[in-house]
Amino acid sequence: MGFYLWLDEDLAWAQGTYEYRPMGTAVIAATDLFRRRDFDPRRKMPPPRSAEFAGQFASLGHLNATLKARRKRAR
Numbered sequence: 001m002g003f004y005l006w007l008d009e010d011l012a013w014a015q016g017t018y019e020y021r022p023m024g025t026a027v028i029a030a031t032d033l034f035r036r037r038d039f040d041p042r043r044k045m046p047p048p049r050s051a052e053f054a055g056q057f058a059s060l061g062h063l064n065a066t067l068k069a070r071r072k073r074a075r
Helices: 059-075
Strands: 002-009 012-019 021-027 050-056
Touching: 002 059, 012 059, 050 059
Parallel strands: none
Antiparallel strands: 002 012, 002 050, 012 021
């Protein structure tokens, strides 16, 4: 598995792969957490140009831990 995360103001964008097959793209509120069902292989939306690349992650849990840590810092 592999996930790429971009953050843009109030939205979080992620693209995922599972054993070299694209899982697709997911877009959620930056205050939410990603779930496997959020990813749709038919969704091919690129993140907006204003989005900031936040990194590459090995698991959905690691991706969500980063979002949780970001929320704690924002308080």
